[in-house]
Amino acid sequence: MSEINNEIESILLNLIRKRMQAMQEGENTKNDLLGLMLESNMRGTDENGQCISGMTIDEVVEECKLFYFAGTETTSILLTWTMVILSMHPEWQDRAREEVLGLFGKNKIEHEGFARLKTVSSVLFT
């Protein structure tokens, strides 16, 4: 377990180092969670790199682990079971497909549009 943990931390630290470098070179934070956490770290660090407020890099690494592990298994199991259940109930598969195509056609699904997906929401969450 400790070996796996070291490997995961080194992968995350690598990603963090790359993103911090890009941010220091002027790239915007892309407005994602990692960018926001690193902004907090960089704003709260004195000229010697000591963290005085904001998040420490260790805390950023822990948050990345938490979000990754809390988010992947749960989401993939939900999607897998949804596929299984939809294959058992093709009439709901048709209704969900029709709703998505009716609302978005071949356009990319926008985040704001999710709230209008009534059938898909009830398939996924009830």
Ligand code: HEM
């Ligand atoms: C179908 C998908 C998901 C299910 C069923 C699910 C379920 C849960 C449950 C039951 C809890 C515990 C709540 C409690 O403490 O009472 C929880 C906590 C949490 N979930 Fe999810 N979750 C899902 C997706 C996600 C995703 C996608 C993320 C992040 C990207 C996420 C991040 C978290 C976090 C950060 C916590 C709080 C952990 C803590 O500090 O205790 N979850 N989730």
